[in-house]
Amino acid sequence: MIPAGGEKSSIIRMFHVHLNYGPKKALIDITLDIAKNQFVFISGPSGAGKTTLLKLFYYGEPVSEGQVLIDGINLNRIPRKRIPYLRRKFGIIFQDYKLIPSKTVYENVALVLEAAGKKPRLIQKKVKSVLRLVDMEDRLKSFPPSLSGGEQQRIAVARAIVGDPKIILADEPTGSLDDDSADTVLELLRGVHIRGATVIIATHDKTLIRKTGGHVLYLKQGRLETSTFIEKKYDNTIF
Amino acid sequence: MITLYFKRAIDDIFKNRFLNLVTVITISLSILIASSFILFFVNAGAVINSWKKGLRIMAYLEPTISKTGLEELKHAILSIDGVQRLQYIPKQEALRRLKAQMKHQASLFENLTDNPLPDSFEIRMTAIADSWQKIESVAARIESLPWVDEVEYGQRWFARFAYITTLFRLASYAMGILFFMAIVFIVANTIRLVIYSRREEVEIMRLVGATDNFIKIPFYIEGLIQGALGAILGLGVLFSSFVFITSNMDQGVLPDLFHLQFLSTAIVTGIIISSMLVGWLGCYISLKQFLNA
Ligand SMILES: Nc1ncnc2c1ncn2[C@@H]1O[C@H](COP(=O)(O)OP(=O)(O)O)[C@@H](O)[C@H]1O
Ligand SMILES: [Mg+2]
Numbered sequence: 001m002i003p004a005g006g007e008k009s010s011i012i013r014m015f016h017v018h019l020n021y022g023p024k025k026a027l028i029d030i031t032l033d034i035a036k037n038q039f040v041f042i043s044g045p046s047g048a049g050k051t052t053l054l055k056l057f058y059y060g061e062p063v064s065e066g067q068v069l070i071d072g073i074n075l076n077r078i079p080r081k082r083i084p085y086l087r088r089k090f091g092i093i094f095q096d097y098k099l100i101p102s103k104t105v106y107e108n109v110a111l112v113l114e115a116a117g118k119k120p121r122l123i124q125k126k127v128k129s130v131l132r133l134v135d136m137e138d139r140l141k142s143f144p145p146s147l148s149g150g151e152q153q154r155i156a157v158a159r160a161i162v163g164d165p166k167i168i169l170a171d172e173p174t175g176s177l178d179d180d181s182a183d184t185v186l187e188l189l190r191g192v193h194i195r196g197a198t199v200i201i202a203t204h205d206k207t208l209i210r211k212t213g214g215h216v217l218y219l220k221q222g223r224l225e226t227s228t229f230i231e232k233k234y235d236n237t238i239f
Numbered sequence: 240m241i242t243l244y245f246k247r248a249i250d251d252i253f254k255n256r257f258l259n260l261v262t263v264i265t266i267s268l269s270i271l272i273a274s275s276f277i278l279f280f281v282n283a284g285a286v287i288n289s290w291k292k293g294l295r296i297m298a299y300l301e302p303t304i305s306k307t308g309l310e311e312l313k314h315a316i317l318s319i320d321g322v323q324r325l326q327y328i329p330k331q332e333a334l335r336r337l338k339a340q341m342k343h344q345a346s347l348f349e350n351l352t353d354n355p356l357p358d359s360f361e362i363r364m365t366a367i368a369d370s371w372q373k374i375e376s377v378a379a380r381i382e383s384l385p386w387v388d389e390v391e392y393g394q395r396w397f398a399r400f401a402y403i404t405t406l407f408r409l410a411s412y413a414m415g416i417l418f419f420m421a422i423v424f425i426v427a428n429t430i431r432l433v434i435y436s437r438r439e440e441v442e443i444m445r446l447v448g449a450t451d452n453f454i455k456i457p458f459y460i461e462g463l464i465q466g467a468l469g470a471i472l473g474l475g476v477l478f479s480s481f482v483f484i485t486s487n488m489d490q491g492v493l494p495d496l497f498h499l500q501f502l503s504t505a506i507v508t509g510i511i512i513s514s515m516l517v518g519w520l521g522c523y524i525s526l527k528q529f530l531n532a
């Protein structure tokens with residue numbers, strides 16, 4: 001089934017994965033291996049397939065061909081009922097945030113823990129502390145549409161990290177933000193990385209990669225062109 | 240966990256106030272119509288029963304009957320299946336009764352020299368033998384006995400009334416099924432609209448790891464609440480109308496000592512529970528379409 005070797009430290013593996021949207025080949029023959037606690041960038045021009053690749057990780061889309069292994073689970077064989085549990089391994093920061101407009105900031109973040117069946121008291125504690133972390137504790141009762149883009153982004157980050165997921169996926173997390181907001185978000189992602197999570201960021205923004213360093217998977221027209229490594233340098237002044 | 244689901248369901252109802260209100264009102268109208276029928280049958284049944292209780296067969300005897308003939312006939316009638324007891328009414332007694340009944344027309348009896356009335360037996364039926372056919376067959380057997388001149392029992396309109404209520408009952412079963420389906424359809428449609436208006440939210444819940452049950456249970460609770468509220472509202476309106484009508488109605492059209500009654504607690508509970516079941520079913524149908532796609 002899967003070749004052995006390095007399996008212990010792998011959290012995401014793909015073997016010859018293809019994804020077609022009808023006649024459109026969005027991803028072509030992708031093979032990759034992401035280790036636990038890596039800080040990975042998926043880079044490439046717009047339309048290269050970055051968002052699509054993230055979708056395959058959390059079974060947002062089934063592959064057309066090939067194998068995806070997440071934390072030892074073969075997604076080709078995952079029963080429908082197990083999908084929610086697969087998704088709880090991930091904290092996802094969507095490009096369009098995907099906050100629920102009719103729920104308050106607090107409810108949006110709490111939803112993750114409620115869905116995971118956590119105890120109300122723990123939920124309250126966790127949600128408050130994570131909202132403090134993203135500096136949104138005073139907007140608990142606000143509704144997302146009343147927040148700025150940067151604030152919504154921070155709520156999205158809070159929701160992604162509140163369940164202490166093994167893997168954080170972030171799709172263009174700094175795309176529509178000013179530099180300060182972008183730095184804040186990046187800072188938060190580094191924080192969860194230090195605490196042990198695997199962080200995967202899809203971005204077309206090269207300066208972001210240079211600022212942070214990490215593994216870089218470069219996609220172009222649906223193909224994985226190069227896989228390079230930039231030394232992790234958390235000290236921005238070096239660049 | 241349950242309280243969380245309830246809280247979410249109630250939040251949802253308030254956030255979709257209008258849609259929920261429309262559903263509850265529609266359910267309550269259906270319940271109102273359906274339970275009016277039930278109310279009619281409960282009371283019609285009670286009226287029929289009270290009439291049946293007073294039902295008797297009169298056997299008029301030939302004037303030439305002898306004392307022994309009378310005894311034999313009495314035993315012969317009592318041995319017929321379905322006959323409970325009988326009372327001999329001599330013609331003098333019959334005349335006395337008639338005069339008492341018609342005391343305002345006493346002049347009619349003034350010129351009466353002879354008693355024109357025959358002797359008779361008044362025969363009561365057992366409670367089990369209360370079907371119309373049974374009474375007819377018993378009456379026919381009595382009529383065939385010697386010394387019996389003529390029998391008289393009930394009235395034709397009573398049979399017709401009983402027949403019509405049977406027809407009504409059948410029609411109401413059919414209507415009950417129709418209403419049931421209508422409510423299921425209405426609830427299914429509202430929940431469908433609610434889910435449709437919130438498909439983005441449902442999608443987000445799934446993306447953050449919510450199970451189907453986590454998403455569905457509040458909808459089911461909503462369906463149950465809608466069913467209950469609709470039933471309570473419909474029955475409330477029925478009860479108010481009932482109180483209004485009975486307090487303004489002339490008791491005269493009904494048999495003596497008979498009072499119109501509202502639905503029993505058991506029937507009311509039954510209606511509420513069925514309505515809730517229907518709410519649940521409506522939910523089930525539209526969730527099946529939406530979430531298992
Ligand atoms: N749902 C979809 N249906 C059809 N084509 C799609 C869909 N999603 C993405 N694509 C196409 O797949 C390619 C890759 O898209 P995407 O993964 O969004 O790229 P990126 O995130 O790198 O900008 C694009 O050509 C895009 O038009
Ligand atoms: Mg994209």
